Amino acid sequence: MKEKVFDLKNKALEELKTLSKEADVLNCKAKYLGKKSELNEFLGSLKELAVDEKKIMGPLLNQTKKELEEAFSHKLEEINNQISYDFDETLPIYVETGSMHPITLVTKEMTDIMKKMGFTVVSGPEMEEEYYNFEALNIPKDHPARDMQDTYYLSNGKLLRTHTSPNQVRAMQKYGAPLKVCAPGRVFRNEDMDANHDTTFFQIEGMVIDKGISISNLIYVMRSLLSETFKKDVKVRLRPGFFPFTEPSFELDCSCLICGGKGCPTCKNSGWLEFCGCGMVHPNVLRESGIDPEEYTGFAFGFGVTRIAMMKYKISDIRVLNSGDVRSLQEFEIE
Amino acid sequence: MLISCNRLKKYIKNASDIDFLTIWDDFTLRVAEVEGVTVKGNDMDNVVTAKIVACEKHPESEKLSLLKVSDGEKEYNIVCGAPNVRVGLIGALVRDGGMVSGFKIKTRKLAGYPSEGMMCAVDELGIGTDHEGILELPSDTPIGVDFKKMYPVEDIIVEIDNKSLTNRPDLWGHYGIAREVCAITNHELLPLELLELSNDKKDLEIKIHNPELCKRYCGLKIENLQNNKTPLDMQIFLYYAGMRSINLFVDLTNYLMLELGQPMHAFDARVVKSIEVKLAKEKDTYTTLDGVERVLSKDTLMITNGDEYFGIAGVMGGLDSEILPDTNSIFLESACFDAGSIRKSAVRLGLRTEASARYEKSLDPNMCDVAIKRLAYLLKQENPDMEIVSNLTDVYPNPLTEKIVVLKKDKLQTYTAIHFSDDQVVASLESLGFKVKVLEDAYKIIVPTYRATKDVSMDADIIEEIVRLYGYENIKEIPLKLELTGKEEDTIWNKEYDVKKYLATRYSLNEVHSYLWYDSSLLKACHLEKTGVTLLGKNENNLLRDDLSLSLLPVVKNNLKNVDKLGIFEIGTVIVDNENKRRLSILLADDESKMMNLYYQAKEIVVSLFKSLKHIQVDFKKGKMFSYYNENLSNEIIVNKKAIGYVHVFNGECVRYIGKKKAMVAIEIDFDKYVDEDANEILYENISKYPNVTLDYTILTSKDFKYDELLKILKPFNNKYVKEYRLVGTYEDKEVKKYTMRYILGSEEKTLETKEIDKFKEKFMEHVAKNGLDILS
Structure with missing residues (x-):
């Protein structure tokens, strides 16, 4: 009998849990606590029991009744507290969101990292003077880079900068040494357009000038910068390169971001990805910017933000970036 | 440039010690980028020198001949289509089961006769392009010899990226490459065999x-x-x-x-x-x-x-x-x-x-x-x-002599943070053909002329030579301590980002990038005769933009092919009066019927941008930048009494260019001025402890009466208890217009009394009535 009472209580409580309407709760209450309820029958049959059993069952039945009454009134209170509104609460949600350009997002991320490393963000003009784009960077008059077919020359004797490196000279002339600057910006090349080439793309320039700056420091800064950017331990290596404004000049490779250096199709099984050009700032460039190359040394690097954005977001056609097509740009919601 | 390792071997003493398949990774790290390494000759097998011993015409074919070819041990029947076949010719025979250019050759019937191999043309052998006839070897060539043993068919061909040789005139020939291979593998470069000329004859003219x-x-x-x-x-x-x-x-x-x-x-x-x-x-x-x-x-x-x-x-x-x-x-x-x-x-x-x-x-x-x-x-x-x-x-009018460069030892140390011994320096430079004299604190270096025409002219160049042979990968990284060095320019970049984020999140606008020049077809379609800075040597798309909003129209046009409404923005450069200017342009487009919404949305964006990011109240004043904007609807944006930009509505031609019945509103803000404009400081204002009184008045006007005119009437009305008044609603039907104005009255000193409020009401009604307008009660 004891078990029966327990079962009854559990059954009532279980049933109560499933109910959410007042009427159902009241019906349920009548079923378990009403005059014809099983519990009431048990109470009625109490007097027929032996004295010993009566002593046990009496309090148990009363306790059970009390508990159930409390549970029902609690449930009723809960239901009465719910304000009922009459509408379809299952409609879908559509959120209209704006977007920032992938270049903006990547540039922000990279300049934030570089700021943490102590770089100041500077900028310079897109329409630039030949002096800053070439002469001051030790690029002589007959250098192929100065050909019409690579550079957009303008009717006013200026040009559209072909790289962000003019910012090196502008920053050195403005602030002098020591100096740690980075300069994100848009650059222009007179090129035929295809999936990998656009006339207009973005770079970030970086430069450190101080006493005693060495190639070892360059390697440190580049490895730290890339590891933070790609959020993994990246290895870097230098190869001989050639740029008129650095000496020695390097091509910098980073360990393949896909395979980590084991070799895969992305890195053509070499384990390395060509990342950027860099080098020790050429003494002529320092001199031209009013810095004594016997006292100061420094390094500079420049890499394509457009390429990083394409790698990061797996954009296969560069032309998407300047298309202004919101169908593709909309995906880049604010982080 | 393609480099043959067979050739390189001829210039290097003990070249057989070098593994020419694997050195190229090192070459990439020390010298120049290797793009590919190809092994030649693997696709040739069972080809021998052989002589034609009998030759007769195929009975039914004009072109084909039936040959008997001997490799010295056996005669083979060969059906051959080459025109130069004749008895006695020695050529290359690929025998049954052999291979040329990767093709297996088997005995088979050709034009009814068995052919037990093939006499090969040069192109078939993969060693040239000639296909005029079969290869003819000199008549004293021994027969039955493996072709690959007799000729340098097996080779390793290395492709070096020309771009990485731009500053290395000495590497545009095999001998220069061999010199570098010697330097990185510690081998000796052999001198070239030359014909010494006696020069006892006459000079040429x-x-x-x-x-x-x-x-x-x-x-x-x-x-x-x-x-x-x-x-x-x-x-x-x-x-x-x-x-x-x-x-x-x-x-x-x-x-x-x-x-x-x-x-x-x-x-x-x-x-x-x-x-x-x-x-x-x-x-x-x-x-x-x-x-x-x-x-x-x-x-x-x-x-x-x-x-x-x-x-x-x-x-x-x-x-x-x-x-x-x-x-x-x-x-x-x-x-x-x-x-x-x-x-x-x-x-x-x-x-x-x-x-x-x-x-x-x-x-x-x-x-x-x-x-x-x-x-x-x-x-x-x-x-x-x-x-x-x-x-x-x-x-030789001005003979080029060797150049002398002095490299200070401490400079080498500064650049590399490595201590090089004199022996190391001398050995690496001499391996490249430099001559070195060791001084106490420097090296005096004689640069060979093949390096002196372009890339080696000063100490930093010499450092490169020493360090690249030492191996860049052997340089240990050294942390660089960088203190924070914030310069004022930092803020420009930050402000651009803040504005972009605000527009994208608050107004769900999409950032776009577009080109620095106008699309010629746009200018043509809108009949715009713009002048300015142009790109030289280009006839199309060659005018640099001076109005960012206008230059974005093609972007709007393209997008409206896919969507009905659009909100885009760009912060970019324009060229005005030969100067770089930074501009923010926001373009809103929607159906023609939505013009009023669009127009007020644009104004709201401007007000909100300045209010949220600069705490500045902006004003609008009629005005426009170019003739292609609507006279009546275009406004100057006034900030601290200075014009900082425009809210523009495009005129008909620009709308027709879009090709759809659309309304377009453009905001163009001078971003340089935006950056320079200091944000207002926020000062705490005490909130009055006395309650305010709010009074709403609905003013009835004629249909064509504008809020602007109402404002002109309300502005002169003065009452010291007016804390604020603003428009809270408008209603319009066929005949009349109703403006509901809310006046908030209050005092910092006391709770307003009924009579003071009544006095305000009376004076206000009077003022409005005096100006010929009715107030609905």
Whole structure:
């Protein structure tokens, strides 16, 4: 009998849990606590029991009744507290969101990292003077880079900068040494357009000038910068390169971001990805910017933000970036 | 550039110690980028030298012959379609089960007769392009010998990225590459075998008119040349290195270019009178070896023969002096021209040749005579009876001498943070051909002329040589302590980002990037005659934009093909009065009927932008920047009494350009001014402890009465308790317009009394009535 009472209580409580309407709760209450309820029958049959059993069952039945009454009134209170509104609460949600350009997002991320490393963000003009784009960077008059077919020359004797490196000279002339600057910006090349080439793309320039700056420091800064950017331990290596404004000049490779250096199709099984050009700032460039190359040394690097954005977001056609097509740009919601 | 390892081995002592398959990773790290390594000869198998011992015509075919071919042990039946088959010919036979160019050859029936292999043409062997007939080997060739053993078919061909050799004129030939391989593998570079010339004959007539453009010109005349056939091994080398074999004389000049990097030319000596190097006359024409007539300019450096043009210096020769089948005497040219001049000629003529590509890199003039002596040596191997009939005539106005560079030891240490021993420095530099004298605190270095024309001129260049051979990968990284150095410019970048984020999140606008120049078709379609800075040498899309909003119209047009409404923005450069200006443009587009919403949305964006990011209240004043904007709806944006931009509505032509019935509103803000405008400081204001009174008045006006006019009436109404008044609602029907104005009254000193409020009401009603308007009660 004891078990029966327990079962009854559990059954009532279980049933109560499933109910959410007042009427159902009241019906349920009548079923378990009403005059014809099983519990009431048990109470009625109490007097027929032996004295010993009566002593046990009496309090148990009363306790059970009390508990159930409390549970029902609690449930009723809960239901009465719910304000009922009459509408379809299952409609879908559509959120209209704006977007920032992938270049903006990547540039922000990279300049934030570089700021943490102590770089100041500077900028310079897109329409630039030949002096800053070439002469001051030790690029002589007959250098192929100065050909019409690579550079957009303008009717006013200026040009559209072909790289962000003019910012090196502008920053050195403005602030002098020591100096740690980075300069994100848009650059222009007179090129035929295809999936990998656009006339207009973005770079970030970086430069450190101080006493005693060495190639070892360059390697440190580049490895730290890339590891933070790609959020993994990246290895870097230098190869001989050639740029008129650095000496020695390097091509910098980073360990393949896909395979980590084991070799895969992305890195053509070499384990390395060509990342950027860099080098020790050429003494002529320092001199031209009013810095004594016997006292100061420094390094500079420049890499394509457009390429990083394409790698990061797996954009296969560069032309998407300047298309202004919101169908593709909309995906880049604010982080 | 393609490099043959077979060739390299000839210049390196104990080359067999070097694994030519694996050194190229090191080469990439130490010298220049290797793009690919290809193993040659794997696709040839079971090919032997063999002689045709019988040859008869196929009974039913015009072209086919039935051959019996012997490899010395066995005779094979071969059906062959080549025209040059004959008894006695020795060629290359691929036997049954063998392979050429990757194709398996098996015995099979051809035109009814069994063919137990194939006699091969040069192209089938994968060692050239010739397919005129089967390969003919010299008549003294032993038969039955493995073809791969007899000729250098097996090779490793390395492709080096030309771009990575831009500043290394010494690496445009195999010998220079071999020098680097020696330096990185610690081997000895062998000297080249040259023909020493006695120079006891007469000089040739050679004259340089422009010594600044022609640094040196060497000539040599050789006669009695009987053999003009290039040996097969040289043909194979030329083919592997990417050149076509023509005849021995021409091939040797190409060979020298591939070996030393020195372009050479062989003229038929019968036509040479006297050689001069001078500039062309403007607009003269000249037909080059490739049969194309070219227009010259006064800057084109020419080789002339007497009075006639003979070749474009450093670029290409002409047809007149071409080597012919009966040529038996040649005039050899080995010259050095100015890099810039040759590059410009080549670009101007649209004719980049192997020669011009090398001259552009600033070749070493001291290579000219060496190349001639080398060519003479090689030519004599094939023509033992040749006669040298002139002196090696050398016109060299300003000989280039070795350069001396001093490198301070502490500078080397500063650049690298590595301590190099004197021995290390000397060994690495000497392996590259530099001579080094060790001083107490410096090195005095003599730079060989093949490195001195361009890339090595100062101490930093020497540091590069030492460190690249040491290995960049062996440099340990050293942390660089960088203090924070915030400069004022930081803020520009931040502000751009803040505005972009605000527009994207608050107003769900999409950031776009567009080009710095106008789309010509836009200007044309809208009949806009804009002037400004243009891109030189371009006829289309060549005008730099001076109005960012206008330049975004093509973007709007393209997007409206896919969506009905649009909100985009860009922060970008425009060029105004020859100056770079930074602008923010926001463009909103929607259906024509939504113009009013769009217009107020644009104004809201402007107000909200300045209020949220600068705490500045903006005003609007009628005004526009260009004629293609609507006169009535366009407004100047006024911030702190200065114009900072515009809210523009496009006029008809620009809307028609879109091709759809759309309303477009543009915001154009001078972003430089935006950045410069200081944000207002936020000061705490006490909130009055006395309650405010809110009074709403609905003012009835005529249909065409604008809020602006209402404001003019309400503004002069003064009452000291008015804290604020603003428009809270409008209603419009066919006849009338209603404006509901809310007045908030209050005082910092007391709770307003009923009589004060009543007095306000009375005065206000009076003021409105006086101005001819009704207030609805």
